[in-house]
Amino acid sequence: MDYPASSWIVLAAAEEETHNPILPIWSEVILALIVFAIVFLVVRRFVVPNFEKAYAERTQAIEGGLAAAETKQAEADAKLAELEQRLSEARHEAARIREEAREQGAAIVAEMREQAQTEASRIVENGKTQIEAERQQAVTSLRAEVGTLAASLAGRIVGESLDDDERSNRVVERFLADLETLDTASSGPANGDGTGR
Template identity: 40%
Template sequence: MNALAALASQERQEPLLLPTPEVVVQLLALLVVLGLLARSLLPRINRALTERRAAVEDGISEARSARTEAEQALELNRSLLAEAGHEAARLRQEATDQGFATIAAMREQGARQRDSLVAAGRVQVEADRRASVETLRRELGTVVTDLAGQLAAESLEDQARQSRVIDRFIGGLEDKAAKSR
């Protein structure tokens, strides 16, 4: 019991401290285990970390290049959109200009047709007026000849005589009309 009592008395005095030989053995065992782990496991861990770091860096590099490509595509799309807008504005302006040109051409054509119709109408009116004047001269000549023949008691049946009398009479009427204007 002596040994037990001595052990118990030692335990009471230093309950947290382990015996020194045991501590040394445990430390040596720990160092051996850590050495083995460092020798076999540490290279694997370092290799895995290196591979992971390389994969992350590659991903970042790819993301940067994808971002650069996306920015370039976005810029290209913006420039294409702006160009399409300019083209649409140009086409609208061109269509507007063509519309105005067509309207101007149609107005000009209408004015030419109007002028042509007016000129043709004037020619027709002038022709109708001449025909009317000629018809009036003949009818008036006939009436005047008959009247003159009755008044002068002279027959004006001769065509040449009739024409001279009609021309003198109409000339006198035209002179009176010109003076009254």
């Protein structure tokens, strides 16, 4: 029997109305399976590889970033340890330099004190030598003057000239010896006659 196309639609609608809702419509199930298979194959063939590629790239980027971060962290830790070691060495070096400077300062102070003591001793010795030389010069000069005065005075007292050098020297020596005994004795004032007797 030949039914027109419009009757097929009516028949299909009639079948649907009489169809049990609990049982599936096999044509729809098969159609759904075919569409699902086509979608599954398209997704599997085109979408999933792109997702997997993107996932692999993302995973690789994350792992690479983590590895790079770990490498950078290790480098930073190594640099920090090196800087701490250098800082420690610099502190030790600074302490050593300070100690050396302190020791050198103490040595310089001790050396300067020693030089000052040596210089002071030298100056004192030079002063003593100079004073002794000036004293000897003064004594010699005074002996000569006193000798001349004593000879002149003795000549006036005695009433004769003491031009003879030997006699003059004996008189001067005796006069100076008398003066020295008077100075050491200092028991009383000297007589006013100038002879000390």
